[in-house]
Amino acid sequence: MRPIKTVLLLQDLELGGTQRHALELARRLDPSRFETEIWTLMGGGDFLPRARQYGLAVRQLSLARAVGPGGLWGLWRGLSRFRPQVLMALTVVPNIWGRVLGRLSRVPVVVANCRGGDDLWRQHEALLKHLAHFHICNARALKQALMTRYRLPEGRIEVIPTGVDTEYFAPVAGTPVAPRTCVILCLARLAPIKDHETLIRAFEIVHREHPHARLRLVGDGELRERLAARLCASPAREAMELLPGVPDPRPHFAAADVVALSSENEGMPNVLLEAMAMGLPCVGTAVGGVPEVIRSGRTGFVVSKKEPEALAQALGELVANEELRRCFGEAGRRIAQAEHSLTSVAGRHADILERLVERKK
Structure with missing residues (x-):
């Protein structure tokens, strides 16, 4: 045939x-x-x-x-x-x-x-x-x-x-992490549906209580100039950065401690599965297939969309608890291998x- x-x-x-x-x-x-x-x-x-x-x-x-x-x-x-x-x-x-x-x-x-x-x-x-x-x-x-x-x-x-390719996206042993920092990574198109504004507002709340937290936005899209201006005007501007998208996101995952996605709508986001395969805990909004990916309370947290206070609470809990991040990340890795x-x-x-x-x- x-x-x-x-x-x-x-x-x-x-x-x-x-x-x-x-x-x-x-x-x-x-x-x-x-x-x-x-x-x-x-x-x-x-x-x-x-x-x-x-x-x-x-x-x-x-x-x-x-x-x-x-x-x-x-x-x-x-x-x-x-x-x-x-x-x-x-x-x-x-x-x-x-x-x-x-x-x-x-x-x-x-x-x-x-x-x-x-x-x-x-x-x-x-x-x-x-x-x-x-x-x-x-x-x-x-x-x-x-x-x-x-x-x-x-x-x-x-x-x-x-x-997700769990051999390509895999935890990196011995990744150097700057002392006393905790990097929250958002890897997404710079488009309205991703609602970066809610994430930025949530991070501003987190940063007040956890000055060692950092927010890294990675991506390309129509909102680049607007988001760059928003970060420059933020009281937490020294702790935030906006970087271009890359074909291989693994170095960004390897340098991160938490992955966040504050979308208004989604299917089943690749970035969350890639993060889980890399052994990272995730926080996302309860839209589309996100609750099917993140097992809230087991591999990360799922919160209501467009609620920066709820997102900040979930992120703050992970920023403050290294052991919780490790447990969630290990569970996420196992699920990525078994189901995806x-x-x-x-x-x-x-x-x-x-x-x-x-x-x-």
Whole structure:
């Protein structure tokens, strides 16, 4: 039997959890079962070196700085020539145009993905839900939203939790830590949905009681200038820093003591799983799949969104208690290894795709 011709469609290969997920998935799909290519609708290649390192086939359908006619024409032409049996769309814009052009070009199996808390309305599920033959979500909360809000049948949705490479993301023994400091790390897009303002306000509360605490924000995005100005105006400005995103976040994890995420909405955040795999305790807001990742009181704390006082209390408890941080971090590492292995994630994707293709024969 010939391998199933499969395309993973992304907007770009810039820094992002979904982009990393796509590379790791493509890397682990058995080449005897799948002929896999990664296509992007625009330029942006932070992860291109890693894709080449993995030996993955990548097509940048356009090198433009935004998705436009060139990328869409490239997608149409590519589908017509490559004739994939499976088109799986990841990130918002590919979930729109991938479904439309995939159906028009008669791709046998079009799979939509819902990985972020705000993806459902941004990728127009109300209008496009039936253009996908199947939906894959990374959190139970997203599946529930598809069923209740958009009336999608349960049988057309599968939840596959986000995976993490627990060998690549692993605790670093003997990491030097500056004396009397405790670093809180937030590694996230600088976008409104991540609600950095609540985290900054919470940290200002923490810093008053724990002057040795430090806040490190790492990421890129539209709010960089605004957040930089906010940090400069803060009474805790000497204890906060804003750094650009990086393809390999492990050095930031290795230098951190706690990882925090104050999002207004989420799917199942890669950063929390990576932090757990690195043996770090996590604090996050009770949105999307975050409570499915953080076992509150066991691997970290989950608090209500947009409540800086509650977030500050959780962060302060960890900042003040090194033994608690160690216990939570060790428990998180065990859970990441047991429940989020990339081999398992890739295997579940492979089984679903093969089943869908078989149904179309």
